[in-house]
Amino acid sequence: MASLSALIHTLVTKATEKDLITNRDRFYARNQILGLLQEASYQETDELLSMDIPDVLEELADVAQEKGMIEGLLDEREQLTAKIMDVFLSKPSAINDTFYQKYEIAPEQATAYFYQLSKDSNYIQTKRIANNIHFKSASDYGDLDITINLSKPEKDPEQIRREKEMVQNVAYPQCLLCAENEGYVGRIGHPARSNHRIIEVPLEGEEWFLQYSPYVYYNEHSIVFAREHRPMKINRDSFARLTAFIEKFPHYFIGSNADLPIVGGSILSHDHYQGGNYTFAMTNAEDEFSFQVDAYPEIEAAVVKWPLSVIRLRHADRQQLINASDDILQKWREYSDPEANIYAFSDNTPHNTITPIARKRDGMFEIDLVLRNNRTSEEHPMGIFHPHADVHHIKKENIGLIEVMGLAVLPPRLKQELAAIKRYLLGEEVNVADYHQNWVQSIQEEHKAITTANVDQIVEDALGAKFARVLEDAGVYKTDQAGREAFRRFLAFFNQ
Template sequence: MGIEETVEGLVAYARERGLIEAEDALWTRNTVLDAVGADGAGFARAVAPAPVDAIDGALSDLCAFARASGALAQDESDDAFACRVMGLLMPRPSEVARRFERLRAADPSAATEWFYALSGDAHFVRRAAIARDEKWLAPTRWGDLEITINLSKPEKDPRAIARAGRARRSGYPACALCLENVGYGGRGPQSPQGAHPARQNLRSVPIDAGDETWALQYSPYAYFNEHCIAVAPVHRPMHIDAVTFRRLLALTEALPHYFFGSNADLPIVGGSILSHDHFQGGRHTFPMERAPHGEGVTLAGYPHVEASTVTWPLSVLRLRATDPEELVVAADDVLRVWRGYSDSEVGIVAESEGVPHNTITPIARRVGGAFELDLVLRCNVTSPEAPWGVFHPTEDLHHIKRENIGLIEVMGLAILPGRLKRELAAVERALVGGTDLAADPLCAPHAIWAEGLRGRYGSFEEATVREVVQREVGQVFAQVLECAGVFKWDDSGRAAWERFLAHLA
């Protein structure tokens, strides 16, 4: 098959998916030919489009041709080239924004469905990569937790995340979330500014966040349905305050079928990008949302705000009200009390030498005609015995999870590193074969845990070993979440929880 058939197939794909109009077809053909270094000589004869069933394959073929023709810059990766080609097939940002708003005015759900499909058709949301991720449900004492092994997301050291959050702004764009990423061509690691991914196929749309207009886009490696990111218009650090709560609720007014939440604003308990204020959201019901309410909580001065605890491994207050501003003020009061709260009996320290340790991971959603805020209490204090964090997963759990426990995992969806695909498969083989776990480099990090499985289960059958291992990984993730809870579910933790709640009454 010649390059012309591939190009024509890609143009036909773009027309079929609504990325371009019929009038754009010839222009698109020629711009793609130029990008790959082809002169289009084959179009002197009749050319039928090659079917584009898998966009990844077509882009790979175009990239191979472009590399052979010398059309690729020496430091341009295959992925950057794919973004460049797909950027040629997309409507301008203004066109995307106008259509999204037109659809949203009539039906917010239809608007996000269209925009999410567009982002996938444009190869920005990496459908093929997402489909390769492993996913399962694991029954635990906290209900069914969602477990994923993400094959695209690199595993990050929490200390590196903290350093990145403190880093000064540098380069253009300043970070991977800045609005300036839309259409940006990227740069390689040899650039004086450092490496930055190509984003020619990224589109975002304006979204009302109350006092500001933010940008809404989708996550390239979506962890759940319509996984979106709402991005502040300027590069500024993450922060949690009344303004944060107000913006979260405003976004649920604009898109009432979505939840929106924020990572905490401190290292260890925060997300992977602390340098740029942003939220995550989407169309998904997480295990924490399904968790039953616990005891009712009295919030002094807020008779119209319904409050309760949540039966969940982390310490969660659930607030609900029909008046969003009253809900914001009540949540801000909870935050104010928590920021200054210490309890030496359970290791909670509000601040050390002026450095704050307490914050909140907030999640907003609409429930019927009411607004709901989940406030997850977080504390990032460390100690000589717990240098990774007193409320961070303990080192015996790091073979499965050592990264920060951010917003998505707080709600019960584990995002586990891609290395586990090979490592757990090796553990399964060793369990079935009865071989030495510590002798296999893939099994060795899991040897103590897996030997414990041998002690509990005895022998393993090839037909059922994966089910057992996946169930036990779910139990580890449940322990990870329990580690992140500031008030444990034991007698001491329950008593400490009641002491804190008394400060709100």
């Protein structure tokens, strides 16, 4: 292991090169790190290690562990490394000021500054994200994004035991999205946020904030969240805030998970959206057919050629889109069509909601309204419009906003399982998980000549086809003739 002085010198130098601090700040930064590591002395050195910031932080955590300062649990290591990076960060008010100084020049400059800062400060876990497997897969609906998520480190058994033993009577911050996480040191079971900064982005007279996801799934993967800790709710205010955001940041899209279990995202307890600077397959999907919104004749409206059921609205005036979107939402919430297996309520339990996505394109505001229904049945206990049992070997979690737009976030187990499948297809004697057997057999039947040269592409294509099936399961109106006729029945009901 390199000397502590060389590690600190390297970290301070790297932080200076990234403009986190200036040369004038070097002594201060060095001494703060020495204090965090309970080290009184420092040996002047010019030794610059060929390491990036995340690697230096890992070695500094090793030093702390050797000194007995921490036991080496993941949360303890991250608390320390986040504190170290906080040394190089300005106070939140200064970062907000810089953001809006750059915003005056161009919104793109402001977000580029904050995104780079979030990466350089190691809040965005760039080294871990690099472990993710990502590729595109052609489908009838465009090029789908496939990601096998390997960026979140697994907790060791000792940390899991500690979390279970701890009396979780701390209700601060209330959740992982609350503004109070900014600068929070963290604890066992709650991630370190010392190096976390958020940007004020007022929306429609309310306090809202912008941050980036620590484990970005696409370029500039951002989270926009309410100051108030309140449950997710899709309503007229949602459409107003979404369009207000893209009016401020027209180079971004922004969308919301649905507000009901099964079809919603993983965090329904805090009102928030996700956005970013990325073009998904759904964004590029063509109009399948257009229709008239009778109450808003100037709005361009179409059903999108996409496995989920998407209404796309376009207009230069966002107020028109807000009104029309709310009208569609209200009509959808009360709509049932037994022939299409759609029921709005079971007794008093609502089932219909919407996943909305907003963007600006060619000077026009554009809103996609993805119709969702979370009803379950005996045949499909996890959800009628949820990945069905025959695709659970690939994906059985909720289909949230990111998946809706065409980016699969698949479980880490698939890395090893797919490697085994490829070896099996090449004739090696290897165990393949029972739940993959039917899939592997179908691949063998479809491809008679599988070689080392084509096996990767064959398996990737098969995985992409499975994800397309996942999305088709989630569509309330199927893409066949009967499904499109049922979709038109809802549009007629809306226009009554």
